Amino acid sequence: MSVSEDVALAxxxxxxxxxxxxxxxxxxxxxxxxxxxxRTLRAECPVLFSDRYGGMWFVSRHEDVNRILVxxxxxxxxxxTNIPDQGMPLLPIDSDPPLHRxxxxxxxxxxxxxxxxxxxxxxxxxxxxxxxxxxGRTEFDLVHDYCEAYAKRVALRVIGxxxxxxxxxxxxxxxxSTGPRDDENGAIVFGEFxxxxxxxxxxxxxxxxxxxxxxxxxxxxxxxxxxxxxEQTSMLMLLTFGGLHTxxxxxxxxxxxxxxxxxxxxxxxxxxxxxxxxxxxxxxFVSPVTHMxxxxxxxxxIGGCPIPAGERILFGIGSANHDERxxxxxxxVVLDRYPNPHFxxxxxxxxxxxxxxxxxxxxxxxxxxxxxxxxxxxxxxxIRYEGGEGRHIAACPMTVVAR
Amino acid sequence: MKLVVTIDRCEGHGRCYDACPEVFEPDVEGYxxxxxxxxxxxxxxxxxxxxxxxxCPERAxxxxxxxxx
Numbered sequence: 001m002s003v004s005e006d007v008a009l010a011x012x013x014x015x016x017x018x019x020x021x022x023x024x025x026x027x028x029x030x031x032x033x034x035x036x037x038x039r040t041l042r043a044e045c046p047v048l049f050s051d052r053y054g055g056m057w058f059v060s061r062h063e064d065v066n067r068i069l070v071x072x073x074x075x076x077x078x079x080x081t082n083i084p085d086q087g088m089p090l091l092p093i094d095s096d097p098p099l100h101r102x103x104x105x106x107x108x109x110x111x112x113x114x115x116x117x118x119x120x121x122x123x124x125x126x127x128x129x130x131x132x133x134x135x136g137r138t139e140f141d142l143v144h145d146y147c148e149a150y151a152k153r154v155a156l157r158v159i160g161x162x163x164x165x166x167x168x169x170x171x172x173x174x175x176x177s178t179g180p181r182d183d184e185n186g187a188i189v190f191g192e193f194x195x196x197x198x199x200x201x202x203x204x205x206x207x208x209x210x211x212x213x214x215x216x217x218x219x220x221x222x223x224x225x226x227x228x229x230x231e232q233t234s235m236l237m238l239l240t241f242g243g244l245h246t247x248x249x250x251x252x253x254x255x256x257x258x259x260x261x262x263x264x265x266x267x268x269x270x271x272x273x274x275x276x277x278x279x280x281x282x283x284x285f286v287s288p289v290t291h292m293x294x295x296x297x298x299x300x301x302i303g304g305c306p307i308p309a310g311e312r313i314l315f316g317i318g319s320a321n322h323d324e325r326x327x328x329x330x331x332x333v334v335l336d337r338y339p340n341p342h343f344x345x346x347x348x349x350x351x352x353x354x355x356x357x358x359x360x361x362x363x364x365x366x367x368x369x370x371x372x373x374x375x376x377x378x379x380x381x382x383i384r385y386e387g388g389e390g391r392h393i394a395a396c397p398m399t400v401v402a403r
Numbered sequence: 404m405k406l407v408v409t410i411d412r413c414e415g416h417g418r419c420y421d422a423c424p425e426v427f428e429p430d431v432e433g434y435x436x437x438x439x440x441x442x443x444x445x446x447x448x449x450x451x452x453x454x455x456x457x458x459c460p461e462r463a464x465x466x467x468x469x470x471x472x
Contacts, residue, residue, distance in 0.1 A: 070461070105432060112433030113417050276421055341460040348461070351414040356433065 023050040023058045025083070025291040025314060026178075031387030034290070035331060038319035047305040053083050056293070056312040057302070062323035062341075064303050065315045068294055070348040072096055075294035075313060077350060082389055083293045083314055084182040087190035090238040091231055093350050099222070100349055103235065106220035106227075110158075110213060113356040123154050123361055127368040142255060142378065142398040147365065148248040154361045155243030155354075159236070160212025161200070168196065173244050178388040197240070198233045213239055239354075245390060246288045247358045250344075251365045252393045253286030257333050258370075259378040259398070264335055269370060278335040279359050284342030285333050290318030290391045292346070317343045318391060375401040406442040406449055408456075409465045410435055416460055423448075423455035435464075444468050 018041075024030065030037070038060055041048060046061040059065060068075045078096045080089065089095070092103035109115065130150040134140055156166055172193035180186060204210070205218045217235050220227045227235070258265045268274055296311045307313070321342045322330040345352035352358070369376075377399045384395040408426060410419075415434045420427040426442060427435050442449050456464035 108415075108432035112415075112429050112431065113420075114429055280418075338454075339458045339460075343460075345416065347416075348414060351416060355415075356417060 018045040018048055021048065021050070022052055023048055024052045025058070025316075025389070026387045028385075028387060030290075031385045031391055034318065034391065035322065038316060038322065039324070042319060042323055042325075047302050047307075050314075054312075056083055056314045057305075057307060058314045058316065059302055060316045060319040060323075061303065062320040062326045062343075065317065065320035065343060066341075066347060068302070068313060068315045069343060069346055069350070072349055074297055074300050076297040077294055079295040079312075081293050081350075083291075083312060086176065086181070087187065087194070088230075088234060088237075090241070091234040092353075093238055097349050102222040103220075103231075104353060106216055106222075107213060107235070107239070107353055110216055111353055111357055116356045116360055119154075119158065119357070120360060120364065122157075124364050124368065126150055126153055126157075127365050131368060131372050138401070139397065139399050142396040143248065143252045143393055144395065146369065147252040147255070150365055151248035151251060151361055152244050154357070155240075155247065158213060158357060159239050159243055160204070160210055160214035161240075165196075169193075169240060169244060172196075173241055177241065177245050177390065178386045178392060193237070194233060197236045198229060201229065201232045201236060242352065242354055245392065246352075246354075247361045249288040249390070249393050250283055250286045250358070251362050252396060253288075254282040254333075254362065254366055255369060255376070255398075256378045256380075256383065256393070256396055257282070257285065258366075259376050260380070261333070262375075264333065265370065267335055268366070274335050275363055275366075277338050277340065278333075279363050280340050280342065280344075281333055281335060281337045282362065283344035283359070284321045284327075284337075284340055286393075287318035287321045287342075287344055288390050288392070289344070289346075291316060291389050317346070372402060373400040374403045404444045405469050406444055406452060407467050407469045408437045408442065408452060410437060410463055411465065412461060412463050414461050414463070418458045418460065419455040419464060422458055423451045426452050427455060 041060045046059065046064060048058045050056055050058055059068060076096055077094055081093050092100050095103060127150050130146055134145060152166060152170065153163065156163060161169065172189055175189045176186065176193065200214065201218055204214050208215060214236060217232050268278060291314055294313045296307055296309050296313060298309045300307050321344060324330050326341065345355040379397040382397045383393065386392040386394045413434045417429060417433065419435050420429055425448060426438055426440055428438055430436050442452055453466055456466050
């Protein structure tokens, strides 16, 4: 069939020839304004083949994404969970049960909610410290000056890095998360990042005693065997990515929403019991990680579309979280939305290991920001986004009025 | 009549023990377990258990009325 016939056939069915879309989750279009595209794909082409990055299937409906997350026997994580590949397998996410659970159990207890709650007082002090630094200013960048500065320091301390390591870690993780990491520069950055993490772990193994995740990784074992330094480095790398590039974004997205919805701001202040559902709703609405990958371990179908074994499946967490088949008013924040079966933390065995810490940090960050400022207004025309696995809010000028 | 509450394949989202801590609690790794408490059907607590089950994103919580005897 010629190209023109192909396009004409597609035109009969809809106005867009989907085979010509070349869907690219790391493109600026998807980073800046993906909502209409995702809505159209959910309706017209919920399982879309893209020739980008060597070929992949993009799945956009909640029902299908749910199955991919939960049905790990069919949709394996062991061949990688990103497109393009990271420089090495990241543990535990790039593994399948039952081995996966053994890796997780090393870290799980320290990030269980009852343990995370013990961090609340210093996390609050960190939020206040960051706001104190802005004292007297009526304009600043919400993302850089508050949300990321605060959230990254929370993650850093729980993981066990020194505060002076933040700039380096930020540089490496930013390039590997949002840049074209499958090129020569990406390989160099990955090498530096890997060497630093490995050195940190080796050093910690000679001076144990800290109460942090690095210590747990150093001491960790699977099935009675101590983790190799490669496994340790892999786990620490994933914790660093997950901690540094998610929480600050949810906080920023929440505050941007609240800046233009004063009624929600007042509701949260008047009824703090709304916070529990509100935090999950902000995670759904913002969806900081918008795309992840699995690989089919056997022949299957998705939404009636036959997919052979060995295919790469890119699934849309951001799209699923805004699927009108599941969520009323999907593109609005509904503070008391319940139930709220979002995949902002994933689902199935790979549910975000830091979800309880992330939710606590967002909550405290919101509470302290709203306690400090009686009014705040985002400049919506100047919000910048960056693409990658996530949809990263990179900048947002904010004007504030202190109480 | 009392409710029988069971959890199958919990992934540790923690929504149930946030919504109804009287009946659900995290184990040492954060996965949910059902506390050893009596929940009579028709009570306010029973309604809260059902509400918590509804909120599970894994749909992993089953709530049934025990057969008498």
